[in-house]
Amino acid sequence: MDTLLAPLFEPLRVGSLRLKNRIVMAPMTRNYSPDGVPGENVASYYQRRAEGETGLIITEAVGIDHPAALGEAGIGESDLPHLYGEQALNGWRRVVAQVHDAGGVVFPQLWHQGVMRRQGTGPHPQVASMRPSGIWGLPGGLTSSPDFYVQSQLVPTQPMTERDIEEVIEAYARSAMHALECGFDGIAIHGGHGYLIDNFLWSVTNQRSDMWGGSRRERSRFAAEVVRAIRRAIGPDMPIVFRFSQWKQQDFKARLANSPAELEDVLAPIAEAGVDVFDASVRYFNRAEFPEQAGPDGEMNLAGWAKRVTGCLSMTVGGVGLNNGMYDSNKQGGAQASNNLDLLMERFNRGEFDLVGVGRSILQDPQWALKARQGQAFDPFSNEALSGLN
Ligand SMILES: Cc1cc2nc3c(=O)[nH]c(=O)nc-3n(C[C@H](O)[C@H](O)[C@H](O)COP(=O)(O)O)c2cc1C
Numbered sequence: 001m002d003t004l005l006a007p008l009f010e011p012l013r014v015g016s017l018r019l020k021n022r023i024v025m026a027p028m029t030r031n032y033s034p035d036g037v038p039g040e041n042v043a044s045y046y047q048r049r050a051e052g053e054t055g056l057i058i059t060e061a062v063g064i065d066h067p068a069a070l071g072e073a074g075i076g077e078s079d080l081p082h083l084y085g086e087q088a089l090n091g092w093r094r095v096v097a098q099v100h101d102a103g104g105v106v107f108p109q110l111w112h113q114g115v116m117r118r119q120g121t122g123p124h125p126q127v128a129s130m131r132p133s134g135i136w137g138l139p140g141g142l143t144s145s146p147d148f149y150v151q152s153q154l155v156p157t158q159p160m161t162e163r164d165i166e167e168v169i170e171a172y173a174r175s176a177m178h179a180l181e182c183g184f185d186g187i188a189i190h191g192g193h194g195y196l197i198d199n200f201l202w203s204v205t206n207q208r209s210d211m212w213g214g215s216r217r218e219r220s221r222f223a224a225e226v227v228r229a230i231r232r233a234i235g236p237d238m239p240i241v242f243r244f245s246q247w248k249q250q251d252f253k254a255r256l257a258n259s260p261a262e263l264e265d266v267l268a269p270i271a272e273a274g275v276d277v278f279d280a281s282v283r284y285f286n287r288a289e290f291p292e293q294a295g296p297d298g299e300m301n302l303a304g305w306a307k308r309v310t311g312c313l314s315m316t317v318g319g320v321g322l323n324n325g326m327y328d329s330n331k332q333g334g335a336q337a338s339n340n341l342d343l344l345m346e347r348f349n350r351g352e353f354d355l356v357g358v359g360r361s362i363l364q365d366p367q368w369a370l371k372a373r374q375g376q377a378f379d380p381f382s383n384e385a386l387s388g389l390n
Pocket of ligand 1 (some may be wrong): 026027028030031060104109177190193243281282283317318321322325326357358359360361386
């Protein structure tokens with residue numbers, strides 16, 4: 001057993017579930033599910049991570065049962081999976097069965113692209129994209145999206161109607177039921193990165209004057225209602241992980257909260273609706289979120305603050321085992337393995353967060369968790385891992 005990393009191998013109870021360790025495979029889009037259906041290759045890919053002793057696998061983002069959930073969102077999507085229809089559900093049943101046979105635990109990440117979906121794309125090109133206020137974002141935001149995409153997205157559209165909102169919430173609940181039927185062990189919700197749930201949280205994309213807009217707490221109502229509907233569908237015990245981010249693909253510098261009190265306004269209503277774990281999506285786990293805070297609090301990262309202001313469990317992510325964050329590595333041609341695990345463990349041992357999300361390192365090396373336990377060297381990272389189904 002590696003002594004530095006040994007604390008990561010303390011089991012954790014989350015709702016009714018026991019995780020054997022604290023290492024979570026972060027959700028990563030793969031584009032390997034033609035017609036939305038994950039095949040044998042996808043099942044084996046997740047099985048390898050379960051065999052590699054990953055404590056919890058969160059799948060790639062999976063389209064919910066709503067016609068505008070998926071399309072092209074400027075990130076080179078093609079074969080995105082969804083969570084409805086017999087074929088896709090059978091595909092997911094196979095994924096779950098293979099992960100379980102290998103001793104793993106797996107949650108699907110429920111996804112609705114919201115304003116990021118390009119009109120006229122995806123499995124139902126005729127339906128309108130769902131935008132809370134018809135707005136994609138502001139021009140001039142720091143983004144890595146291609147210019148043609150940004151220009152077309154900046155054209156305003158109709159805001160979502162009350163009926164649209166109800167239908168999307170029902171679709172989340174229905175998809176959670178489908179996940180339950182497939183045998184998944186819990187639900188992860190994509191509430192970050194500029195997609196639908198985040199569109200309600202962010203003041204730029206939510207300018208509504210009805211009950212779905214207003215103050216931070218009011219803008220959290222949609223996220224809370226989604227969580228509540230899922231909770232009703234799956235019952236009280238099954239864990240719910242909620243991912244959120246300050247940054248948006250429309251603007252990497254965007255923020256939902258500038259202080260711990262503002263973060264509490266955003267997250268408290270969502271926590272009360274029935275979340276077990278907040279997954280705080282940042283690109284570098286080792287960055288202070290509110291450095292102006294006095295004393296040791298000034299060091300704490302976003303996952304630490306999510307835990308502090310909600311009392312829920314939390315998960316960190318972002319550059320674990322790597323020297324370059326996700327977007328920086330795309331720009332700069334790659335990332336290298338880094339010995340930042342001592343910095344990670346300082347934070348973990350202080351109790352800042354309970355779970356550690358590992359993204360690209362686990363894409364590269366399915367045995368990452370097993371090697372962490374045994375103190376073995378990890379495979380060196382190469383950008384090729386980003387596009388394959390290793
Ligand atoms: C290829 C790739 C696909 C991703 N797809 C998703 C996704 O579907 N949903 C999501 O919430 N985050 C997604 N992410 C972000 C990761 O979950 C993670 O937060 C990010 O990669 C930072 O972790 P890392 O530095 O360990 O890679 C993706 C990242 C990568 C590299």
